[in-house]
Amino acid sequence: MHAELAGETLSIICVNPCPSVAFPKAEFRRALTTWYRKHGRDLPWRRTRDPYAILVSEFMLQQTQVATVIPYYHEWLRQFPDFAALNRASENDILRAWQGLGYYARARNLHATARAVVDRFRGRFPRSIEQMQRLPGIGKYTAHAIASFAFDQAVPIIEANTARVLVRILNFRRPIDRRGGREKLWEHAATLVPERSARIYNSALTDLGALVCRPRRPRCGICPVKKLCRAKNPETLPTKKERPPMERLTENHALIIRADRILLEKADRRWRCMWILPRLQRTPLNRRPIYRSIFPFTNHRVTLNVYTQCTQKIDDHSQRWIRVDSLDSIPIPSPHRKALRHLLNEAIAARSRRQRSSGS
Ligand code: SF4
Structure with a gap:
């Protein structure tokens, strides 16, 4: 033209x-x-x-x-x-x-x-x-x-x-x-x-x-x-070249809570310098995630799975125990913040159910 x-x-x-x-x-x-x-x-x-x-x-x-x-x-x-x-x-x-x-x-x-x-x-x-x-x-x-x-x-x-x-x-x-x-x-x-x-x-x-x-x-x-x-x-119009197909990704993370603290990890690449739930290198066998969500990222469709974990080798370099009441003051990407909100609310509800049943 x-x-x-x-x-x-x-x-x-x-x-x-x-x-x-x-x-x-x-x-x-x-x-x-x-x-x-x-x-x-x-x-x-x-x-x-x-x-x-x-x-x-x-x-x-x-x-x-x-x-x-x-x-x-x-x-x-x-x-x-x-x-x-x-x-x-x-x-x-x-x-x-x-x-x-x-x-x-x-x-x-x-x-x-x-x-x-x-x-x-x-x-x-x-x-x-x-x-x-x-x-x-x-x-x-x-x-x-x-x-x-x-x-x-x-x-x-x-x-x-x-x-x-x-x-x-x-x-x-x-x-x-x-x-x-x-x-x-x-x-x-x-x-x-x-x-x-x-x-x-x-x-x-x-x-x-x-x-x-x-x-x-x-x-x-x-x-x-x-x-x-x-x-x-x-x-x-406009004429565009064909888009690459959407790719699926699965990311597995752990929920590890001790008293009033939760273990989080500093992310790299996509969410560099933000805090996320600790990554699991392998999918836990024969266990269901306690939380699952799906979110888009560029041409990926990411499934976020969270599993409960009692023990985990802590990496002092990238992981920290963070007080639950200070989570609002640190940067956490939305998919992980949503997971945390949901899981912490569940944990609070479960604790009050236990307290009620032990008091009755
Ligand atoms: S500019 Fe867009 S909305 Fe307006 S007549 Fe053309 S195609 Fe239709």
């Missing part, structure tokens, strides 16, 4: 048989932003131009739904209001504040970015997209989002919502999860961004994707850009 700029129209020549078309950019932007002023979402990170707050929202929104992010966003800014405060926080504090959002690499990268902004830029977030992309965890999309939403620079953003709208209105049929297709889409997107108020335009495009041009059953009947849209069969 080849794009050519000519005044206010974008010419698109497809490699698969489709004719050259002139896309009316000005009309598209006008219809889109008029719709947005009436129907756009009132999101907390849109009420600020502070690059720190916008960066926090962008990190949180990667892989997580808007409704889940909102309370975390407010609480994070209360605890760590700026780069300096986040730089001073311990890893333990940031992982605890991130608990429940998952994909903890995002929290670690945000922490590392705060350190870099304080050390290299005296606490002021750079305005240059190139410099932003040298910071931990900041790729092309995030850099463009900060440049647009905080500094109103005339740059496009390509994420799931905006990509969907753009490929549909332009009837762009190359796979967008392949490098060539993705780059070409960025090029087309750049030609549509207005010189002024890119912030509003990008917010409008995002909301059109989230509210109207949905992945399934797009609401074309109420779409403000319907008459400009080139998609013949919108649900077939």
